[in-house]
Amino acid sequence: MNSLRRTLLFSLLGALVLVFAIGGIATYRMAHNEIDALMDYNLRQFALSLRDRRLSGPNVGPLAPPEESLDLVIQIWDDTGVRLYLSHPHTALPARAQLGYTTVTTSEGDWRVYSIPLLDHVIQIAQPMAVRSRLAAHAALRTLIPLVALMPLLGALIWYLVGRGLRPLERLAQEVGTRRADSLDALPLKGIPDEAQPLVRALNELLEQLRQAISVQRAFVADAAHELRTPLAALQIQLQLCERARDETARAAALGELRTGLARAAHLVQQLLTLARQEPGEGAAEQHERVVLADIARKSLADYTAQAHERGIDLGADLLDDALATRGDPAALRTLAGNLIDNAIRYTPRGGRVDVSVGKGEGRCWLRVDDSGPGIPPEERDRVLNRFYRPAGQQESGSGLGLAIVDSIARRHDARIVLNASPLGGLRIAVGFPPA
Template identity: 40%
Template sequence: MKAPEPRLQRKLLAWLLGPLAALLVLDTGVAYWNSVRFSNLAYDRALFEIGREIVLHVRAEPAGPRLDLSDAAGNILLRDPDDLLYYRVVATDGRLLGGDPQMPQPRNGAAAASPRPARFYEDVVHGEPVRMMVAWLPVGSAAAPTQVRIQVAETLHKRTRFAWEMVANVVLPQVLLIVMATAVVWFGVSRGLQPLQRLRRAVSDRSHLDLSPIATDDVPGEVRPLVDEVNELMARLGRTFDFQSRFVADAAHQLKTPVSGLKAQIELALRETDPERVRHSLAQLYISADRLSRLVRQLLSLARNEPGALDAMQLHPVDLDACALEASMEWVPEAIRHEIDLGFEGAGEPLMIDGDPDRLRELINNLIDNAIRYSQRGGRVTVRTEKTAADQCRLGISDDGPSIPVEERQRIFERFHRLLGSGQDGSGLGLAIVSEIATLHGARITLEEDTDGVGNTFSVFFRLRSS
C-alpha cells in the first residue's frame, strides 16, 4: 500500500491542533479527578452524619452498649433514591451491635480505636463498589463514656453522576472553544498557504520549454530560498539546453558536407568498371571516412567539455611534466611521417596540478596535432613545461607554421573558425576543445609568435597544486 503523501497543510494543522487536543484530554482528566474529590467531600459529610444519627440510637447499659434502632427509623436514615446504604455497629470488644454482618472489616488500621473522627476509602460490599466511612464515636454519659465503631457504606451512583456533571460544566465550554479555534486555525492555514497553491499552479501550467524565472513577488519568505534555487536550476538547465541545441546545430552543419561527399564518391565508385578507378575511389572513400571519423571524435569531445561539465569532472593530482612527456612520445611516429622534428623540454621536476588526466591529455594532443598539421615539412615542434612562479606552471607548444595575425588570435579559439589560405584540412574544433578544457581547469591560454620569429607558441598556464 502506498504511503500517504506528506502535506504541509496537514502537518501544520497537526502541530497546531494536536497540542490543543492533548491539553483538552489532560484538562478533562484533571477536571474529573477534581470533580470526584469535591463530590466525595460533599457526600462524605452526609455519610458521616448518617453514622452519627445511627450512634445516637446506641444505649449505654451496665452489660454493655446496645443498639436500639427501630425499622422505621432505619428506613428513614438509610433511604436514598439513587444509592444503597449499608451500616454496621461494633462494640470495642468486637461484638456486633447491629447492621449488616457481611460488611468487610475496616482497612488501613481503622478497626482499632482512634481519636480520628472518621476515615473514608473505596471498598466493595455485596459485589458493588462503595464509599466506606469508618469512625469511633462515643456513647453514654460524659462521666463514663464508651466508644462504638460505626461503618456506613454507600454506592457511587450519585457521586459519579455529580462528578460527570461538574466535568461537563468545565469541559464543554473548552470543547466549544477548541472547535472554534480549529475552524479559525483551519481557515488561517488555508489562507496562509494560498501563495503556495498559486505557485504550484504557476509551475504546473508552464510549458516544458519555458525556463524563465518564477516570479517571487507573492512568495512567502520561508519559501523564497527554495524558489530562488529552482530559478537557478532552471537557469542552468537553460544554459545546458542552449549548449545542446548549439551542439546539435553545429554537428548537423559539419556532418552534412562530409556525408554528402561520401555519398557522391560511393555513387561514383558504383558507376566505375575499371578496377584501377574503383581502387582509386575506395582510397578516396577511406580518406573521407577518416576525416569524418576525426570530426565525429572532435564533436563528441567538444560536447563532453562543454561549460558546466565541471560538475561531472573528477579532479586528481596530476604531474603535468610527465603527462606532457607521455603525450609527446605518442606523437613521434606522426611527426616522423610528416618529417617534423618533435622535441620535448621538461621542467626537470614534477609539476603537480589538480586536473582530469584524460582531458589534459586531450588538450596536449590537440595542441601537438595542430602544431604538426600546420608546420612545414622539415620544421620543428617543441613541447615545453616549466615552473613560472611559486604557484604557477606553463605548458608551451611551439611550431614553425604560418604566423597567425594578431587580429585572428582570439577568434581561432572559436568553434569552426579556420584561417583562410592555410591549405590544411580541418574542422576548426581542435583549438575550441583546447579552450574549453583549459576553462574547466581554471587555466589561462595565450598565443604569441615563437621566440625565433617563425611560427607560433601556444601557452597554457596552470595553478600548481598546494602541498
C-alpha cells in the same frame, strides 16, 4: 508524505501545548502562593478566635465535636507546657510549639503550623500542605480546561490559515506543472511571499541556465549537421567516381580519395563525441586527483611521435618540471594535451618543430605547446576557441573542434588559456592550472 501544511499544524499545536503546559505550571504556582497567603491568614484568625475559651485542665475533651471533613488540627498548652487540648489524637504533629508560622515535615506529609501565645496558654493551628496543593491544582485546572477545550477549534483555524498562507506556493506549483518542456520563461515574483522569493529567484536562474544550455546545444547540433554535410557529400561524390572508374588506375585513385574522406569524417565524428563527453554535467561525476603535468606531457608526446615522424616534424620537450602538479581528471587532461599537440602538428609545415614544456609562473602550473607554423593573427586568437571556427586561408583539413575541446576541459579544471606568438615563429598555446 511530507506535507508542509501538516508539519506546520503539528508544530504550532505542539508549541501551543508546550506554552499551555508552562502556563499551567505558572498558574499552579501562582494559585499555590495565593492560597498559602489566604490559608495562613485563616490559621491566624482561627487561632485568635480561641483566645476567649476557658480551659480548666490538661487533656480536656474537645471544645466542640470536630467535623470529619475539617482539615485543621488544634493543640493548646498552658503556660507550664501541659497540653490542654488536641482535636485529632492520631495526628503526627510534634508535642511542642514553635511560635509563628512554620512548615513541619511528618510521616503524614508536610504541615503548615501557626502558633501564638494568648493570655496564659499557647494555641497551635496546623493544616496539611496537601490540602493547599489540591486546591491550587483545582484552580489551575479550572483555568486551563477552557483553553484545552478550544484546542480543536484552534487546530482548525491553524489548518485554515496555514493553507491560506500556502496558496501562493500552490499557484506557483500549478504554473510550473502546466508549463511545456520548452517554456523556460522566468516565473513571476508578484504575489509570492517574501520567504518564497529566494526559491523563485533560484528557479529563475536555473531556467535561464537551462535556456542558455539548450540554445548552445541547438547551435552545436546545427553546426555539427552543417559540418557533417560537407564530408558526407564529398564521400558520395568520391563513391560515384569509384563506380564510374574505367580502369584500375582511376579506381585506385578514387578509392584513395574515398579513404581520405572517410578518415576525415571519422575524425570529425570522433571530435564531436569527445567534445560532447567533455561538456559539464555529462557522464559520471568527475573524480579529480593529483596529476603531475610532466607525466601527462610525456604520454601525449609518445602518442603523437609516429604522426610527427610521418609529417617530418621535430616533436620534443623543452622543459618538463616533475614538481608541478594539479588536481584533475587524468584522462581529460591527456585529451587536452593530445589536442594541443595534434593541432600544432597539423598546422606546422614539413620540417618544422613542435616543443612541449611544463613550467611555473603567476602562481599557476603551465602546459605550453610551441610550433613553428604560420601562427594565428592576434585579432583572431580569441575566436579559434569557438566551435567549428577555422582561420581564413588554412589549407590543412580539420574540424575546428580541437581547441574548443581544449577550452571545455580547461574551464572544467579552472584553468586559463593564453595564445601568444611562439619563440619558434608560430603559435604558443599555454594552459595554466591551479597547483595541487
